[in-house]
Amino acid sequence: MATLSVPSSVPSAYEDAEQLRKAFSGWGTNEKLIISILAHRNATQRRNIRQSYADAYGEDLLKALDKELTNDFEKAVLLWTLEPAERDALLAYDSARKWHPSDVVLIEIASTRSSEDLLSVRKAYHNRYKRSLEEDVAAHTKGDFRKLLVPLVSSYRYEGSEVNMSLAKSEAKVLHEKIVEKAYNDEELIRILATRSKPQLVATFNDYNNAFGNPINKVDRTQDLKADPKDEFLHALRAIIKCIICPxxxxxxxxxxxxxxxxxxxxxxxxxxxxxxxxxxxxxxxxxxxxxxxxxxxxxxxxxxxxxxxxxxxxxxxxxx
Amino acid sequence: MATLSVPSSVPSAYEDAEQLRKAFSGWGTNEKLIISILAHRNATQRRNIRQSYADAYGEDLLKALDKELTNDFEKAVLLWTLEPAERDALLAYDSARKWHPSDVVLIEIASTRSSEDLLSVRKAYHNRYKRSLEEDVAAHTKGDFRKLLVPLVSSYRYEGSEVNMSLAKSEAKVLHEKIVEKAYNDEELIRILATRSKPQLVATFNDYNNAFGNPINKVDRTQDLKADPKDEFLHALRAIIKCIICPxxxxxxxxxxxxxxxxxxxxxxxxxxxxxxxxxxxxxxxxxxxxxxxxxxxxxxxxxxxxxxxxxxxxxxxxxx
Known part of the structure; x- marks a missing residue:
């Protein structure tokens, strides 16, 4: 499922750090060498390299990369080198602080990560920014989007596989009613999407399709979440549903x-x-x-x-x- | 600060479990013996006793206590014996499922526990009830209370001591405006109470007092959160503030x-x-x-x-x- 390829025999973190140091030294930077190392190490290995680099040279590897590299390559190397939770915290921070209605990054992070991983993002956010993720999201969004995004990024969904089929049925009905009424910002609709477990929601969406003859996200444009393809709030709701059904x-x-x-x-x-x-x-x-x-x-x-x-x-x- | 007294020399968890077993056996139950053990063991020791009891007798100690004891004593022993996060999960569950506007238990748990402890409660809730705390709170509350309680129980407040004094000033002003307008359910007011760090909120409340001449919770009854002493939503807001200022x-x-x-x-x-x-x-x-x-x-x-x-x-x- 992952595409990252790590060689069967990997040098020690210290050796990798030493090679990176070499890539930065002398005239110009050896980008090929940087890629050959960092793009072939998993999150734990990259963390160890960062630690070894700091121990050996008294400098944060990310700072060194920042000095040596530029543009899209720099941004990609920096994001990649970070640990997943830290990387998500950074992406969420940028998204929250410069938030605009078409931005889906917060939705993506809140809806595709596991509950434990989302908690790790929130912890990394504390460490990195000295405030909480939901605090920034609440402070930088407004109205319907705030009503949606704050519970979404704060959620700690249950992750067991248990599904309550009668609840799925009744909540599919609630979702359908709200969609037919075009009450997209309804608090019941938001409650369901933001708090139910993912298996429960998938059952609810399936039930929606069975009971009302079209998927919640598609097809019958008068009665689904594509009713107005340009509406950014509807776009956000569809993104949540897509992230939950199939990331x-x-x-x-x-x-x-x-x-x-x-x-x-x-x-x-x-x-x-x-x-x-x-x-x-x-x-x-x-x-x-x-x-x-x-x-x-x-x-x-x-x-x-x-x-x-x-x-x-x-x-x-x-x-x- | 704690009042629990644990003897300097404590028997092994297995010996304690054995004594408890004795307290249950024969005619009648030896309540004095139960108190002399469980009321003098800390959370870790009680957990170990529970584990030893299960290992030795193939029965959950809580089930055994449940069989042997009655009424208020039973309830108190069971609550006390649980680990703190599990106990809070149980209290929160009972409160959410039978929720009524005067119930402050959810507010209490969400506002007096540390951020990490509140996360532990949410994890214990998953384990015990196979769903999430915020899911139950959202499903069993409505309207203004839901707007307040869902972000409150989902919050993971930053816990550093850093305070932004100009933010405290501007948010004290926001709170005052909303209170003067009697817009107690305003989303800005809820956002501030539910997401800011506790030290930040304390600074905001102090600034409120300095700038407007009365504490946010008291005194000038036309312009504070006691404007209507019988209003249960105002009561909830005051409870949050009290829990944050001085549990x-x-x-x-x-x-x-x-x-x-x-x-x-x-x-x-x-x-x-x-x-x-x-x-x-x-x-x-x-x-x-x-x-x-x-x-x-x-x-x-x-x-x-x-x-x-x-x-x-x-x-x-x-x-x-």
Whole structure:
């Protein structure tokens, strides 16, 4: 499921740190060497390298990378090198502080991470920013979006597989009523999406489809969450549902839109590749090929260049393709 | 600060379990023996006793206690024996499922526990009830109370001591505006109370007092949260503020009201004694004496009887008084 490739025999964290130090020294920076190390180490190994680097040279590896690298490549290397929870905290921070209604990053983090992982993000947020994630989200959003996003980022969903089928039935009905009334900001609708366990929600969405003849996210445009395709709040609700039903499908679309835009959306591309390389990038690649008839590595090659391209390809496991 | 007294030399958990087993056997139950053990063991020791009891006799100690004991004594022993996070999960569950506007238990748990402890309660809730705390709170509350309680129980407040004084100033102004407008359910007011760190909120309340000439919770009845003393939502807001400013003062009042009622409120008395004995019961006792000119143990003796009385006195450290 992950695409990250780690060699069977990996040097010690100290040796890796030493090689990175070499990559920074002398005239110019050896980006190839940086990629060959960092893009082939898992989260624990990267953390150990960062620790060894700090021990050996008295400097944070991320600071050193920041000094040596530039532009999209720099951003991607920095995001990738961070631990997952710290990386998500940084993405959530940027998203909350510069929040606008079309931004889906908070939704993505709140809805695709496991409950424990989301807690780790909230802890990393405390450590890094000296305040809480929900505090920033509440302070920088308003109205309906605040009503939706604060419970979403604060949720600690139950993760057992138990499903209450009669609850799914009754809540599918509630969702349908609200959607028919176009009461998208209704507190019952938000409560259901923000607090129920994911298996419970999937059962509710299935029941919705069975009972009302169309998926909650699609098809009958008068009575579903696509009623107004330009409404950004509806877009947010659909994103939550997609993230819960099938994160890799959600991410395939983010990558597709990032690449197919006039001018690549490097921010989105970098975010998906760095956050999913150790999770489900291989599924995202499969879905991308099915949906676009072009392999993702080909599409990335066409749209990106240089070290940035090389890093992305390494992280999606297609370095030599 | 705690009143729990643990002897300097404590028997092994297995020996304690054996003694408890003896207390249950034969004709009648030896309540004195149960108190002499459980009321003098800290949370870790009680957990170990529970484990040893299960290992030795193949039965959960709580089930055995449940069979042997009755009424208020039973409830108090069971609550006390649980680990703090599990006990809070149980209290929160009962409160959420039978929720009514005057119930302050959810507020108390959400506002007096540390951020980490509140997370532990949420984890214990998953384990015990196979759903999330916020899910039950959201499903069993409505309207303004839901708007207040869901973010409150889901919060993971930052716990550093950093305070932003200009933010305190501007948010004190926001709170004052909303209170003057009687917009008590305003989302900005709720956001501030539910998400800011406790030191930040204390600074905000101090600034409120300085800028507007009366504490946010008191005195000028036209412009504060006592404007309508019978309004249950205002009562809830005041409870949050009290819990944040000074938990022991909040608890002194709960105990005072529990005892001074016609007919003691054993539920509240048991809750405060079992949840605070290992935390700040000694401060609560001091405040109680200052406020009522009667020592708490005397007041408890007057209002309770038998094993229930003995257990409470043991937990507030006044067994031989």
């Amino acid at each position: 890799e499908k959600y991410y395939e679309k983010i990558v597709r839109l990032a690449i197919s835009k006039m001018g690549t959306d490097e921010g989105a591309l970098t975010r998906v590749v760095t956050t999913r390389s150790e999770v489900d990038m291989s599924k995202i690649k499969d879905l991308y090929y099915k949906r676009n008839s072009v392999p993702l590595d080909k599409a990335i090659k066409k749209d990106t260049t240089g070290d940035y391209e090389d890093l992305l390809l390494a992280l999606i496991g297609q370095e030599d393709a | 022991e003062k909040y608890y002194e009042k709960i105990v005072r009201l529990a005892i001074s009622k016609m007919g003691t409120d054993e539920g509240a008395l048991t809750r405060v004694v079992t949840t605070r004995s290992e935390v700040d019961m000694s401060k609560i006792k001091d405040l109680y004496y200052k406020r009522n000119s009667v020592p708490l143990d005397k007041a408890i003796k007057k209002d309770t009887t038998g094993d229930y009385e003995d257990l409470l006195l043991a937990l507030i450290g006044q067994e031989d008084a």
